[in-house]
Amino acid sequence: MASSLRRLGAALCVPLALTLGGCVAQFQTSQPYTPAEGVNTQVEAMKVRNLMIIANTSGQGVISASLVSGTDDSLASVAGTAQKADGTPGGALTVTPTGLPLALPSNTLLVLTNAPTRIAVSSPDLKPGLLAEVTLTFSKAGPVTMLVPVVSSSEPEYEGINVTG
Template structure:
């Protein structure tokens, strides 16, 4: 004996099917390669950039008001072979930026780097700047609040040119600077 449905039940089933299909179609609109959840998010102040298997993470300069500072960053090698950090130098203001999504500076400061020396990037490891032993990479000429354009050169990976921020030396301090003025917070 065949099962027959009244017309009202058929309409309800068709409406439910259309609702499910429309819901799936709308949900798929936010699940493609350009979905917000697929975009890189950088909660830190520094600059991130990549060149093949080598990545620069949170690169920034902490400097005093007179423009003398220290370079801070983590450089990671996610590859299977070692590479070498060869140099870090000031890039010309009109040098095109490489890496991923760097924001160009309006008027990059011209700076000089000191203490930069070749350092090995072991496979699957990271290099922290300033290094735990030895002298830090110094920066002269980058004042807090400015962006400086740098070129980071490696032995194997392509060079990275990016703008990095210069922040005050007490940037990570939880207490206000002495010269900030105003009332004391305590």
């Protein structure tokens, strides 16, 4: 009899434990997160996804991001400042844009590392592993400033992106 009660108790505990455990679990997929190295933001109808700088150790790089707007807009300019290792502002980014202003038709994905657009940046303080403050200015949505990671151009996933010219 005692053995039967133990089996019944164990059989009832398993579904109860699974039910209660599921109520308090915080799985990664139930929380918003960015599954990429860059950062995301939205201003007005403009969505900026995976914004980062891909750079070499000489301080030369390119702006990388995907842009989608719910309305016709354009990327008018890019500016920024590299950050030093201690988190203080470093040198201003020298920006050499090719293809700006960039027309952003409504509901069309544009990737900034795809030709003919290329936004080259350089600074003596621009180093992989650090951060940079980048301001993207859109004609309609206005400016958006974000602290973005500087990733190494020598990483395998960025080897096809030319950062020197």
